[in-house]
Amino acid sequence: MRTIFRALGPLAACLALAACATVTSAPAGAMKVGDAYEVALGREWSDISNIMNGRTKKVRLLSIDGPLLNRLYLSDGLEPGEYLIKPAAKETPTPVIRKDMSASERLEFVADSVVALEYQRVQLVRPRPAKLGQGNGVRFDLTAQTKSGLDVKGTGVISEQGGKTYVLLYLAPAEHYFDANLAEVEAILGSARLG
Amino acid sequence: MRTSALALAAVLAAMPAAAQERAAGLRPNATSAEAGFWAVMDKAEAEAKTRADLNTDPALNAYVRGVMCKAAAAHCPDLRVYVMDRPFMNASMAPNGYSEVWSGLLLRANDEAELAYVLGHEVSHFTESHTIEAHRAQKTRANVVLAATVVVAVAGAASAASAGTASEAQSIMDATGNTIDLIYYAQMASFFRFSREQEGEADLLGQRKLAEAGYDPAAAAESWRGLTAETKGSDFKRVRESETRISVFSSHPLGAQRIAALETQAGTLTAGGDRGRDRHRAAIRPHLGAWLRDDLRKRDFGQTLVVIDRLAADGEDLGVLNYYRGEAYRMRRGDGDLAKARDAYLAAAAQPDAPVAVWRELGDIRRRDGDLAGARTAYDNYLAKAPQAEDAWLVQDSLSSLDQGK
Numbered sequence: 001m002r003t004i005f006r007a008l009g010p011l012a013a014c015l016a017l018a019a020c021a022t023v024t025s026a027p028a029g030a031m032k033v034g035d036a037y038e039v040a041l042g043r044e045w046s047d048i049s050n051i052m053n054g055r056t057k058k059v060r061l062l063s064i065d066g067p068l069l070n071r072l073y074l075s076d077g078l079e080p081g082e083y084l085i086k087p088a089a090k091e092t093p094t095p096v097i098r099k100d101m102s103a104s105e106r107l108e109f110v111a112d113s114v115v116a117l118e119y120q121r122v123q124l125v126r127p128r129p130a131k132l133g134q135g136n137g138v139r140f141d142l143t144a145q146t147k148s149g150l151d152v153k154g155t156g157v158i159s160e161q162g163g164k165t166y167v168l169l170y171l172a173p174a175e176h177y178f179d180a181n182l183a184e185v186e187a188i189l190g191s192a193r194l195g
Numbered sequence: 196m197r198t199s200a201l202a203l204a205a206v207l208a209a210m211p212a213a214a215q216e217r218a219a220g221l222r223p224n225a226t227s228a229e230a231g232f233w234a235v236m237d238k239a240e241a242e243a244k245t246r247a248d249l250n251t252d253p254a255l256n257a258y259v260r261g262v263m264c265k266a267a268a269a270h271c272p273d274l275r276v277y278v279m280d281r282p283f284m285n286a287s288m289a290p291n292g293y294s295e296v297w298s299g300l301l302l303r304a305n306d307e308a309e310l311a312y313v314l315g316h317e318v319s320h321f322t323e324s325h326t327i328e329a330h331r332a333q334k335t336r337a338n339v340v341l342a343a344t345v346v347v348a349v350a351g352a353a354s355a356a357s358a359g360t361a362s363e364a365q366s367i368m369d370a371t372g373n374t375i376d377l378i379y380y381a382q383m384a385s386f387f388r389f390s391r392e393q394e395g396e397a398d399l400l401g402q403r404k405l406a407e408a409g410y411d412p413a414a415a416a417e418s419w420r421g422l423t424a425e426t427k428g429s430d431f432k433r434v435r436e437s438e439t440r441i442s443v444f445s446s447h448p449l450g451a452q453r454i455a456a457l458e459t460q461a462g463t464l465t466a467g468g469d470r471g472r473d474r475h476r477a478a479i480r481p482h483l484g485a486w487l488r489d490d491l492r493k494r495d496f497g498q499t500l501v502v503i504d505r506l507a508a509d510g511e512d513l514g515v516l517n518y519y520r521g522e523a524y525r526m527r528r529g530d531g532d533l534a535k536a537r538d539a540y541l542a543a544a545a546q547p548d549a550p551v552a553v554w555r556e557l558g559d560i561r562r563r564d565g566d567l568a569g570a571r572t573a574y575d576n577y578l579a580k581a582p583q584a585e586d587a588w589l590v591q592d593s594l595s596s597l598d599q600g601k
Contacts, residue, residue, distance in 0.1 A: 090431065090433070091431045091433060091434055091495070092493075092494075093494045094494075095494075098528065100563060102559040102562075102593075103586075103589045103592070103593065104555060104556075104559065104586060104589065105559075107586075112492055115492050116492075120247035120248050120280075121247055121248075125585065126585060127585055127586050127588075127589060128588075129588070138589070145247035146247060147246065147247055147248070148242070148245065148246065148247070149245040149246055149247045149249075150247075
């Protein structure tokens, strides 16, 4: 009986997901992210925050073709103790923001959060100075693979302003999908307005 | 000793009557149930070859295959070994001879003898056809899992059909697709779950294979003791209080009785023998840094520190090991951890094999301590040693802010 419950547990979770999860439109134009800032979308995206793994209240997840083909994480200001990816259990923690993070620790936070999404061989590359709104931040690119070996590319920005950390992160398969929407993503990153 | 003898007797008594060891080179009849199991595992093996975490270092793969062949003896030609970069203590052997050896095992084995013992344990599951036996017993479970997979797929398709947009439908299918993958993975794991009796039998047979291959049979119990020590070192109370299991697929605890049985049997086998410590360390040395980083990303830093302590016990690779010890303390940030991190980085910096990142981390930690002169020296060292580093500008930025008194 225990075996049957164990086997059917994911099924029950999935049925609950199918019944309750909603995917909504994120139309072109200004989109507010939490209380702190907004970005400008150049086209319609789908807001798939409700079906993301490790969902947190402060992170919005957008996609165009589905989460395996492109995903854009937009975090509201994360405070110390908060995370980009919520842990599934206490014994499997995910990276958290700390109040005294160094610049390299903030990049480590991004890379290890992507690992927590079960991507493999995650490498954060080309860190470079950037602006997020009026504040300073670090732009970065990223390479990874899915578990089944598909090459994935990413790009994003992380910025600490007023004691809060903002992360914008785009992930997509290296073949076709990353480049297909890169210009749109670059425009979104450049459009962020805080405060 | 009396307790150990009783433990061995108990394990032997619990073992099923000695089954005929499968003949080397044996393939199942195409119409048999076993042929069906082989077909499933052939598919899993084909997928393993494209997995992102497949380790393709030819030298490492040759080393692991060599150790497997010593343990497997005549069965060596039946086996195919894949090294996977996964930070968990695990090895598995499918009924078709497809075997995975995970980097977490290679990192935790103190020497070649400990690795050979674990592989001998897995070879014993193969030679005794334990998977076939276990899977027949689990047939009901497999049917339930298969049914669940089908229902989930139908639920996903139904939701997708009623979705408002193409991308919404795709998202729902993707979400349920992940769930199906989880169920499939659980079913695969069931291939590697054995009964308590089968585990005890594989322990003792694996130790005999170890001794027959010329290794020290004492390595068997030492291997399992290292694993229990790691469980006790966890940062998490629930893990510390749980019973150790020998692999991520294992459903039975590694009790003191099993270790005692190995110690007793060791007394009946030729003592001493090869440990192959230097060969093992030479094989894993190029991967130490990457595997320790993978281990840290599990974020049970107490367990990683136990692993590092074992690796450092003989005084080798101290630049790399102290750097990752410092990383474990820095990332954990418990009471007193930053001071321990600083001390570990300093110990690493004194070694010729220290990664250059040691100086960047030392700079950051001294800056937090308010030791601005020390931070400046460390950052200068980093920039001198790695002027072309991609993050050199970040370190230069930190230096500049020190100069500006920020």
